Amino acid sequence: MNKKLIAVLLIIGFLLTLGLAGCQKAEEKQQDGGKAEETYPSKDITVIIPFTAGGSSDVQARIVEKYFKEEFGVNMIITYKEGAGGEVGFTELAKSKADGYVIGGLNVPHIILQPLARETEFNIDSFAYIGQMVNDPQLIAVLKDSKYNTLQELIDDAKAKPGQITLGNVGTFSGHHIASLNFMNLTGTEFTLIPYKGAADQIVALQGGHVNAIMGNLNDVMRDLDKYKILGITTEERHYLAPEVPTFKELGLDMTQGITRLFAAPKDIAPEKLARLKEGFENIAKNPEYLKDMEKIGQPEEWKDGEKVYDDLKKEVETATKLLEEYDLLDKK
């Protein structure tokens, strides 16, 4: 009997601690909203990376981390929240406390397409944008010994054999997917799109001859340029990392598409904090040492301010919606 009593007491004590802790948490929250801190940042900033450790987003964040302390005087702590193509991490950021100590890396067009594809708990209005750091353009590549030498040859062949030419992508409702749809739409062709799980699988499939061509990222083909023929790149002007590759525009196709990596905070962040973050990230983005590191890892850097990012995102949502509707890929709800 006595034993049972003690056990019950222990459990009650435990629950009490729990309850107390809960109250404390509520108090903390109130204080937080009360007054703005004098110096920001005064403690380490957590950065949510919505992909696995070692992925391209992580490698880039690691480079930022190198210069972060110097700029902000506090550490940057990378937390990985992977899952569902980044959705888990995006959602986490959107729901985080907007106290300026949680920010995150976002990828475009993922944050545009996921809310279109399925019900999500975030959309582009859930974030306050700091700025864009990477713009990795899409391109179409084939193997070195492929019979296609120009983009036009590929287009002509696809027109002659609709649906019989395969084009490797990474994922569905991804940057690759939307770029491929846009390409097919503009040229009036029909490819069979093969959505690989990751860029590595896509490159294996191309090198092994399992797909005819890929819609890929510059970063992924950069490492072994002499194995491929890049038929065209979707940038405004020729790219500084691959100046010999013609742009789609030169070839008469009006499309620019890329995967961009940006940093953002939850929507309700205080404006002065956001301003500080913008300033700091811009300084990092223009640091020559940082630029050298980015070149080493082969990620095409391109700084774009947060406001401009948001304006462009809104436009992109419109075009993407139109495109997906055209191909009847949106679930009617």
Added chain:
Amino acid sequence: MLADFLIGFQNALHPMNILIMSLALAGGIAIGTLPGLSATMGVALLVPLTFGMDPATGLLMLGAMYTGAIYGGANSAILINTPGTPSAVCTTFDGYPLTKQGRADEALFTALVSSVIGGVIGTIFLLVATQPLALVSLKFGSPEYFWMAIFGLTIISSLSEGNMIKGLLGGVLGLLLATIGIDPVTGHSRFIFDYRPLIGGITLIPAMIGFFSFAQVLTLVDENQKYLAEYSPNKGVIGKVFGHMLKFSKKNLLRSSLIGTFVGILPGAGGNVASFVAYNEAKRWSKNPETFGKGEIEGVVASESSNNATVSSSLIPLLSLGIPGSPVAAVLLGGLLIHGLQPGAKLFIQTGDIAYTFIIGLIVVNLLMLFVGFLGMRLFAQVLNVPSHYIATIVIVLSVIGSYAIRNNLFDIVIMIVCGIIGFITLKVGFEPGPIVLGLILGTLAEEGFSLSLLMAKASGSMFDTFVARPISAFLIFMCIMAIVSPIYVRVKKSRKNKLENA
């Protein structure tokens, strides 16, 4: 090349490097032993530390961490029936029964030696056959992956001890669980039944921790014995194990290491698939297959030598083609790039000294592991002297933090607890966790292989050409048929023999 080779040899044996490798190995073994802390995580955590190092030393540190973590999984698998990493699932099948029989140190030492041998064989292939093996890995397209997954599933028939139907059911339930989340082809969500957290899917590691660790804790609590198993250090264990392996395990070691090397080069497969295949083959070729699953040393040998052989071979696509074929290789790629090294064929041409230091260093790492692992083994075996209710509680704490740490996701703890409860009940009614976890491992591989092949078939206009008329596919189909037919053949033969003897 010879000059690079010699420089590499010299660098790898530098005392400072040896020291760093030993420390990283010890860390790796600890990470591998703890359920939930994976090799990928360990390597990723070390990457920032390499920034300040000379690239070769940094890479050696990462390699040592990787090797140690894959081996370390065996310790907890053998001692408390809880695989520390998914690659060690098959080690539990025979390792834990051995512990129950009081032969824990024998199993632990066998696992260590097998891991070392597997690791060395894998690394030799990395050294001499990188290019040809990389070309083989390119031959694997979606249809080949599909057939490989199917071949992997045939293993269930030999895994299920009691009721065959229950074994198969466990396997398909694993496949079904793996489909929850986002459809890889359409990008829409499915089977989440309007429950948001499921969108990320049922990930392998939390589920595995549940089915093995938490279910095992509940079993321990239910058994209510003072200690897990009897254990008294066995003085002659080194001689005994070496004697046994020299006499009986040579073929098994070689076969399992080759399987590990081969499966390791395929992006998408890894140590977990390799150990299942190797275990199955060891059982198939064994003279007494009925002892497998009941404490057969050869089972431990097969599982551990094959999973450590994948360590080096999984780096082959990265080092020769610049393609990260496994999660750990992806992390290593980041490390290489930050140091300004270009993976791919250029790595050997432009920075041959670093490449060879790394590869030869991996052999050194494996040899070092014999000593570091031996020290660790003694320490870990003390677990058996701890009362089992202490272990039960501590394993729950480790399972919780392990499932959380894999994705920093609280929902993964829920998955772990639910899988654990289900695992405990199903174990009672004759479902082994092995087939379920195998289904989970192979589920994504099978689905992706199937769906993408289907798209390829649509483009080429012929199902037969895409699925069957490819040399490797045809070979794998043949293997599948063999895997299904041969146990039946053996059974028929045996019963005939019995009849003859009785007559």
Added chain:
Amino acid sequence: MSMRKINYIISTLILALCYFFWTDAAGIRPPAHIYPQTVIAITAFLAFALLIQSIFFPKALIQGKPFEGTKYNRVLTSIIATIIYYFALKTIGFYVTSFFFIIILTWLLGDRSIGLKVFAKLGVLGIVVMGLVYAAFKVFLKVPTPPGILF
């Protein structure tokens, strides 16, 4: 409960599960529905086979009562403690909760003797284990632990 009865329950449960998955799979766009539907069909077939086997070939089953002798008390205590532990660590924080969890569950699963010595021993156990976990996870590995307001 006999194995036979248990098999009836299991097959029914799995068949129900298959039904739910099948209805959900109906909404998947082709050709992505083929794989999941095939898996569901095979699962349902095997569950049905188990049912048939249990009804008509009871000899093929391992006889005996699988749940006989189960110490429900201890198992349920562990499960409930773990569930409370999960909710507590979400709010309080990992380290503090784990410390109490180790003490409480170890005591509950042990011989439940009461005395200063026993609790001192458990307290030391909690401190040592959590110290090691802290050193390994926070200091050495820098793995984030579930955050809470305390620690």
